[in-house]
Amino acid sequence: MEKADEEMPLPTKWCVAPMHMLYKCQRLRRRMRTLRVKSAQFVLQDEGEGDPVLLVSDGGVPGRVWHLHQVPALLRAGFRVITFDRDAPPTPESAPGPGPRRGAAELSDLIQQLELAPCRVVGVSHGAEMIQELLLTRPELLSHAVLMATRGRDDLFSEKMADAERDLLAHGTRLPPRYAAWLRAALNLSPSTWQREEEVLDWLDLFEASERAGASSMPTASDEEPGDRLQALGQVRVPTLVMGFEHDLIVRPHLCAEVGAALPRGQYAQIPDCGHYGYLEQPVRVNQTMLTFFRSCT
Template identity: 30%
Template sequence: MQNETPDLLSHGAHEVAVDGLEQRYHVHGSGPVCLAVPGGPGVSWESLRAPALEEFLTMVYVEPLGTGGSRRLPSHPDGYTRERHTRSLTGLLDRLSLPRVFLLGHSHGGFVAQYVALHHPDRLRGLVLYESAPVTGPEHMAEAATRVEEFVHRNQGRPELPAALAALQSVGAITDDEKITEALRGLLPIYVAHYWDREDEFRGLRETITCTYVSSLDENGEPEIIDDRAALPKLTVPTLVVVGRHDVICGPRWAEELHALIPRSRLVVLEDSGHLGHVEEPGAFAGAVRAFAESLSE
């Protein structure tokens, strides 16, 4: 296995078998290894690519099970629990012969990253919870609804606003890949702090981002409701929490709660970002991650 590792960490796309299922990932950059888990669930790995991080980290962008080129579970679109994703990620670390790495989880990927850190702290050098939250369910949805109302108030009068809101409202009824991709592209302006003022910068992302439909149900058809608030005070992995000031999905309230719950964590608020700070404020985002990573090398 040791002899395989250099090839498995060469730049480009790779596939390995983990628990008998193909796991696809992409390697870019140089430096300490950082596994990056995208959000959604089901959003394409390219949406999380951060070239500014690749200047000082070897970024291993994971295509989670059921997404992109990674194998779908027999129970697809159900069964993609945090425990199942964690088995896949730790199995990938075993295949790569990597004892301890940085782990960056964005949005839903942050929920997965929290689970990995709580159950396998020995595998992690540091944790970056990026636009994450300690809970899902009704409380999380109510906060998101409040944040969407604030977004509407800030963008009142924009002719494109009704279409973006309609796309957001359609998500709950969608169960196929083509329509969930269409909805994601339609609602993307809500995820960005100043989309319509910077439309030329983000048009390419909006036109190319894709999504696989993945449910929030376990293999028995039951919803996986997350509440890590009792467990997070026991987290021992050094943690950086990053949030965009204008994020409507996992906004500052949740970042501040994560920061308060996790011992000795650091909190960075990106003042001009929504849910996608790595493309909205790439310099500030990368600077925060670099300072965190370098502090753990001292």
């Protein structure tokens, strides 16, 4: 099912960003469509002309998060930009979202249905790990890849954090929204952001509202984890930029650097003064790094 192109004013709204980052979209040409991919439904926003760029968000994070900073920058640079939300019917035994392997298979089908190949792809965190799997299984679908806050293997911290989150879910425990918001901010924001107290209050308000709405992201099922992929990534020939965020506690930057070093055509860039949400905390630096990479590979 598809909706025809429509020109429409978009309301001022939040993405995954605080009040000081509220933005008003201009009237623009957007192509809205819905596609069935395997067992899930994908609701897509397709904007602009030129070479396509597919943006893949972190698990549980809506695709509109990219519209705050990355989509406008890519449109100004002359690219066509596709974002999406994944909607799958819940089942008692299902994970909150696809693991990297299943997510890569869905991305493969999505790219082929939209006839984008070979295209540029950009992903962050869990979205970047899905793109890594796609690089291994269907590299011919991709012309360039940008992987933010990604990893090629587990480390002790990430393993223990995932185990603790699964225990929390297994016991049916739900943290009070205010505490969950504080914990999310402590884990995901950088010390530089914490020094800007008004901004931090906005983040905390947003995180608490997200928790109360039940919209916070969830861990991936353990049987979907791909394990150590660094050696396998040595076979990938797609030009790839890996970005690490200096103060990221969720995916520490040395893990990102390992992925960049493992890729024969990989580059690594570390973005300073930001945590796991570096693409929102330091969007100008992230966008400049991404666009410089795309231009250098043309």
